[in-house]
Amino acid sequence: GQQVMQIPQYQHVQEGEDFTTYCNSSTTLSNIQWYKQRPGGHPVFLIQLVKSGEVKKQKRLTFQFGEAKKNSSLHITATQTTDVGTYFCAGNTGNQFYFGTGTSLTVIP
Amino acid sequence: DADVTQTPRNRITKTGKRIMLECSQTKGHDRMYWYRQDPGLGLQLIYYSFDVKDINKGEISDGYSVSRQAQAKFSLSLESAIPNQTALYFCATRAGGRDTDTQYFGPGTRLTVL
Numbered sequence: 001g002q003q004v005m006q007i008p009q010y011q012h013v014q015e016g017e018d019f020t021t022y023c024n025s026s027t028t029l030s031n032i033q034w035y036k037q038r039p040g041g042h043p044v045f046l047i048q049l050v051k052s053g054e055v056k057k058q059k060r061l062t063f064q065f066g067e068a069k070k071n072s073s074l075h076i077t078a079t080q081t082t083d084v085g086t087y088f089c090a091g092n093t094g095n096q097f098y099f100g101t102g103t104s105l106t107v108i109p
Numbered sequence: 110d111a112d113v114t115q116t117p118r119n120r121i122t123k124t125g126k127r128i129m130l131e132c133s134q135t136k137g138h139d140r141m142y143w144y145r146q147d148p149g150l151g152l153q154l155i156y157y158s159f160d161v162k163d164i165n166k167g168e169i170s171d172g173y174s175v176s177r178q179a180q181a182k183f184s185l186s187l188e189s190a191i192p193n194q195t196a197l198y199f200c201a202t203r204a205g206g207r208d209t210d211t212q213y214f215g216p217g218t219r220l221t222v223l
Contacts, residue, residue, distance in 0.1 A: 045211040088151060099152040
């Protein structure tokens with residue numbers, strides 16, 4: 001069945017360091033979305049990528065969608081304590097979203 | 110988002126009890142979803158509905174049932190709760206018609222089955 005794998009599961013960084021999380025799908029996706037969940041909160045939409053090879057930026061966050069539309073990454077430059085949380089990708093096959101297992105980011109001041 | 114509400118927010122129950130989790134939305138979206146979240150497993154889709162007459166099973170529907178009473182309401186039931194259904198449950202909504210629309214999540218219901 002459909003699987004979306006996400007690595008790493010946990011990441012601890014010093015404030016100011018960069019951070020990257022990766023998603024890989026077993027099948028081609030129509031699009032992929034990224035969500036952030038703060039501790040004790042609910043997932044909140046960050047961005048969606050639709051086109052093969054697409055790159056989008058939101059301030060210090062850079063999102064990429066692979067050429068084959070099977071993988072994606074989120075890169076945060078110069079992390080801040082406000083970046084703490086779990087980041088999920090969600091691959092869309094048309095009817096359903098398949099969420100990755102999430103990467104929990106801890107930022108050490 | 111305050112537009113998607115879930116009740117109750119926390120529930121402790123015993124094995125074998127019937128439990129209903131409620132979700133309401135004021136966003137006017139056609140599509141509604143129920144997910145469960147377990148540590149280290151991300152979010153897994155239980156059921157989804159594209160409109161009042163359309164109900165579909167997700168990845169982990171066994172042991173659960175749903176009811177779409179109206180466009181704005183989508184309920185999840187555990188007919189006979191068991192301890193491994195202890196989890197955080199999220200409802201989400203999404204506008205219909207295009208596959209690029211985001212999902213809006215409710216605040217979650219933390220369910221503990223003893």
